[in-house]
Amino acid sequence: MCPQPIIQFRRVSKVYHKGGADIHPLDEITLTIQEGDFVALMGPSGSGKTTLLNLLGGLDTPTSGEVIVCGQDLAALSSHERARWRCDHVAYVFQAYNLLPVLTAYQNVELPLTLMPLSRRQRREHALKALEIVGLADRVHHRPDELSGGQEQRVAIARALASDPDLLLADEPTGDLDAHSAQEIMSLLIALNRDYRKTIILVTHDPKVAHAAHRELHLEKGVLSRDVDVKNQRM
Amino acid sequence: MRLLLLNLLRKPLRTLLTVFGVGVALFLFCFLEIVLAAFNAGVDMSDASRLVVQHKESIIFELPMAYRSLIEQTEGVAGVTTASWFGGLSQEPLANGEKREEFFAQFATDIERYLALYPEIEVPADQLRDLLSDQMGCLLGGKIAERLNKKVGDRLVLRSTIWTQKNSSTIWEFNVRALYTTGSPTFDETMMLIHEKRFDEARQFGRGSVGLYILSIADPERSAEISAAIDARFANSPYETRTMTEKAFNLQFVGMIGNFQFLLRSIGSAVVLTMLLVSANTMMMSARERTREMGILKAIGFTDGHVFLLLIGEALAISLLGALAGVGLAWLLANALHYNPKPDFFPIFYLPGRSMLAAVGLAALTGLLSGVVPATAGMRLSATEALRSV
């Protein structure tokens, strides 16, 4: 359980210097997200979605403003402390190539658990449970190159689940998948949010995918252009 | 830890080749060390408490036998013996009627005094008794006896390239009365000692002279002072002397082949260095290919330190495996199986412990150097950058 709200952005900006010119992927974003929410982050390519997600997970730090996640001001932490914090609180699912190719599905899922104070048996229980939830109990010993793209994403979600994070960050997790596999992943994410109360931030291009969420945030040129409460609309 | 292992196994062929590369390089390094150690064998077996007296001009000139008692009287000298180079070749009949001539070192000396000066040489007491009571007898090193296939009681025939007997024959016969061993791997076990008295009486010319005097001193600190005293004693005589430490004496011979050694060392070092660089490059490449994986690890919560250790651990593991293979093989060949490509040329063929340490150190250094660049890069790499590079 985290202090509420789970996410708070206060006038967050990110500036990159590239070849003399400044790029502003994020410009004074202020934003609040409640625990248990399912947020779809939308916007054209280059609008700053990935940058925002990386700030949320502490992979990156803002140029100015405050990023408070689970009550922790991430800018106040060192890179080492952020890594520790990350392993306790957030989990990532990327568009593709999420897994380490040398490890089996099971080993990939178990990997973040090795950073936690868990016994071997506990790690095993958590990892197998997570693989069961994503429906891959029978693919435990397969390596990524022996799995389909959809199965790989499910392993990535299992890995995200295994460490029991407060926050799940997914960057276009269905972007590389066919419609059927994408549908499976979405069902899985919806179930995780509904049955396990995981807070999910999902980056996507696809309005249909976004409709699964409770809330749609639209980014344009580093600014929040629209904030739609889908759940309330539906009701 | 397991990830490290699995990463090594990811491209087994490449890992194997890299390990092989490091292994070959270090095997070459060890082999070079063995050869250089073989050249330096005389130097390594010398002792600071022994001095050698030779003719001032050259080792090929002889000194009078009468010098012995004079040297013995010099203050600080504990014991003296003589040594004259016999220059013989073994005469083993071959099946086709020809003879197999093998070269090895033989000295005519006062054996009892010689053994007193060289405690490294170990002779069984009963054999020693037989040896001293037979003027035709000889003492053989264990290794040369094995090579010549001789045992105690056998007859040994040599053809001297220097000395003729009074009957004008260059063929000399000896009885193998004793074999010696040594506790030290750096001490020559291929020498032969014969009785000086019989040698002197039987030879046609050169009677009453010896090649060298070897002496021991009680206090090695005083070697310079005692050497000077001996040389001063014989100054302005028809046979002036040059006295030096045993080490300096043996270094003269190494010096003769010093340029060759230098060449060998240069070529060898270049080869070894090149192979290590190639291996290092491979290790760096394999780390660079995995930028994205580093990003994933960091996203999962691995710290920069973890990533650093992972990469440097891989490089170290590969290098040390290579070291194990290369040094192990060299050790097996030289020290365990006693392989020697030219036993008559290298009386000692042996990989010294410090060379093994140096080889392992070299491997660790290669691992660290080739690991530290990608490991530092991997550590500094921002996760966001890494994840962008799909």
Ligand SMILES: Nc1ncnc2c1ncn2[C@@H]1O[C@H](COP(=O)(O)OP(=O)(O)O)[C@@H](O)[C@H]1O
């Ligand atoms: N490390 C970086 N260095 C320079 N520019 C970057 C970097 N990361 C992102 N950008 C720029 O920031 C902008 C937003 O990128 P991003 O957040 O990846 O957008 P999106 O995920 O919405 O496509 C882009 O113009 C991109 O080129």
Ligand SMILES: [Mg+2]
């Ligand atoms: Mg993006």
